Amino acid sequence: MSLFIEIKDLTISFNGAAVLKNINLNINEGEVVGILGKSGSGKTVLMHALRGAEELNEITGSIIYHVARCAKCGYIEPPSMVGKACSHCENSNFEAFEADFAKLGIHNNERRAVSRRVAIMLQRTFALYGDDRVIANVVNSLTEIGYSGPDAMERAVELLEEVRLSHRMMHVARDLSGGEKQRVVLARQLVRNPMLLLADEPTGTLDPRTAKVVHDVVEDTVSSHNMTMIITSHWSDVIEDLADRAIILEEGEIVCEGDACDVSRDFMKMVTDIGEWEKGNVGEDIIRVEDLVKKYISVSRGVVYAVGGVSFNVKEGEIFGLAGTSGAGKTTTSEMLMGNVQPTSGAVHVRVGDEWVNMREPGADNRGRAVRYMGILHQEYGLYTHRTIIDNLTESIGIDLPYELATRKAINTLVTTGFTENKAKSILPKMADEISEGERHRVALAQILMKEPNIILMDEPTGTMDPITRTEVTKSILKAREEMGNTFVIVSHDMDFLTDICDRVALMRDSKIVDIGEPETVLSQLTEKELEEVP
Incomplete structure (x- = not known):
């Protein structure tokens, strides 16, 4: 095979901090x-x-493309085309050519x-015309390189067939799923x-x-x-x-x-190895739930019990899991814990200092007093993408501190979620969409921790995460508990995650708790049908 890309001693820095160091790699x-x-x-x-x-202003070394270049029209082909006739101008042959991206300006x-x-597909940036139909998105790309009329339409259909999306060509781009959008992106890239x-x-x-x-x-x-x-x-x-x-x-x-x-x-x-970790040094009860019931009236089904009389306690510094398949009642239970949903009957008490607060009683001196020390991280957490990380951790969430103090607190909090101090400093001026998914999740947790909560509820924190990001999230929770002593209540149907991280788990089925205890023992009671419904 012909050598195509030669990377030699490549170092790239941003603001003096090297992010790539002496990279050497050949690609055929x-x-x-x-x-x-x-x-x-x-x-x-x-x-x-x-x-x-x-x-890239701070770059040393080389990124050399070894290609074939037509001496007459300048068209570029892979290196195996050297010596062959150019298919574009037909009056010249391809000659060997080198382009060093580290030396030549854009x-x-x-x-x-x-x-x-060179085509590129990114994780989140779909780069589509959202209000246009799928076929129009591909035709627009073809028009940019000189296709027009029936030829452009015919070629667009061919490309959509190639990415297995011809059955969506008349759909509006913004209405596609993430996987379908990625295939439209690929079709647009194949145009060139x-x-x-x-x-x-x-x-x-x-x-x-x-x-x-x-x-x-x-x-x-x-x-x-x-x-x-x-x-x-x-x-x-x-x-x-x-x-x-x-x-x-x-x-x-x-x-x-x-x-x-x-x-x-x-x-x-x-x-994916989270390493050895010890059970937390848990204290006395911090949450007590007694015979909690939430029922709704449905026209078609009559009285529906979302939660049918559950009782449990959570200890200070504990990582407690609410497990079960969709519809088991765990999310409704968590919403009543936070005071967001009023129970039909039963009680939720949260300890603040040495005093117990009744979460069913509204007002600043009752439920509001406890909620002040409780934080929730939803599955679809949202950082402010148009703000920097430091803004996300301070002004955007109502924390008003002098800049130097705010920066110091932000760095310390990011370290608590698993960043190194140098890494924490380096991401503060970045925008939220300039860091990775795992880093965004840890920043979102830091955003909650900046408010100094005693109790943190996490709703499906792993979602459809890949194993690496899930491990990063696991480590960040364990480190936050170790460093700050937070109590975590985690709602999830990711049984492997709950087994890895929880001190105790409550298994919910048909709106009731069927068992509470060690994660492996409790979750072993899941039926085959239930296991088919979870990741």
């Missing part, structure tokens, strides 16, 4: 290379450097000619007949079933177009299935390189 034409690494390891920075669409014609043949596809966590926020469909489409497309591909993913089986070779990035350095299957397995063992 037609090869699929996987990049593995924890959040903040430098994967995305490397992908954007390879794309060449952005100016306005350099040769660099731009190469980067036009790319020789390299950079897939940066293209399915990071999708559930496993949808992710597999996208991965299958990407694999078929890369094969049919004879493309080279570089892909990052948190799913080990993706790298094992798609990549020929893989590397592991850790704090900006390549620490491992080799066969994709071997590297992927080693990486997953490394990142």
Whole structure:
């Protein structure tokens, strides 16, 4: 195979802090290379450097594309085309050419000619015309490169068939699912007949079933177009299935390189191990729930019991889980704990200092007094994407402190959720969409911790997370409990997560609690049908 991309001694820094350090890597034409690494390891920075669409001011080393270039029209092809006739102008042959993206500026014609043949798929940035139909999105891309009239429409249909989306061509783009949007993005990228596809966590926020469909489409497309591909993913089986070779990035350095299957397995063992941890030093009861009932009146079903008389206690400093399948009653129970839903009968008491507060009694001196020391992190947490991380941790949530004190408190809180001090300092000026999914989740937890709560309720904190991000979330909760002594109530149908993290679990079934105790013992009572309904 011909050498396609040669990365030599590459170092990239931002504001003096190196995020990639002395990277050396060769990529051959037609090869699929996987990049593995924890959040903040430098994967995305490397992908954007390879794309060449952005100016990087603090860069040393080389990113050399070895390509074939038509001496007459300047068209670029992969290196295997050297010596062959140009299919575009037909009056000249392709000659060997090198373009160093680390040396050539983004306005350099040769660099731009190469980067036009590079496609990219990102984790969240769909870059679609949301109000236009799917077919119009692809036609617009074709029009940009000179297609027009019936030819553009016919080619757009062909591309949508290729990404298995012809049954959605008349849908409005914004109404598509995440997996469908990614396939439209791929179709738009294929318009330019790319020789390299950079897939940066293209399915990071999708559930496993949808992710597999996208991965299958990407694999078929890369094969049919004879493309080279570089892909990052948190799913080990993706790298094992798609990549020929893989590397592991850790704090900006390549620490491992080799066969994709071997590297992927080693990486997953490394990142999904939460290590040894001891049960928390729990104190006296901080929450007491007694015979709690919530019923609704339904026209079609009559009286419906969302919660049918549950009783339990949570101790100070404990990580307590509410487990069960959808509809078991755990979410309604948690909402009554927080005072967001009024029970039909029964009682919820929360201890503040040495005094017990009745959560059924409204007012600043009753329920409001306890809620002041309670925080909730929803599954669909929302950081302010148009604000920096430091703003998200201070002004945006009503914390008014002098800047130096606010920064110090923010750094200390981020460290509590698992960031190193240097990493915490480095992300403060960044926007929320400039950090990884795992980092965003830890910042969201820090946002809650900044308000100094005693009790934190987490509603489905792992959702459809990949194993690596889930491990990061697990570690952040354990570290926060260790450092600050918070009490956590975790509502989840992710049984593996609850087993890993909880001191005790209450299993709910048909609006009632069927058992409370050690996670493994309690969750072993799940039926086969229930297990089929959980991840």
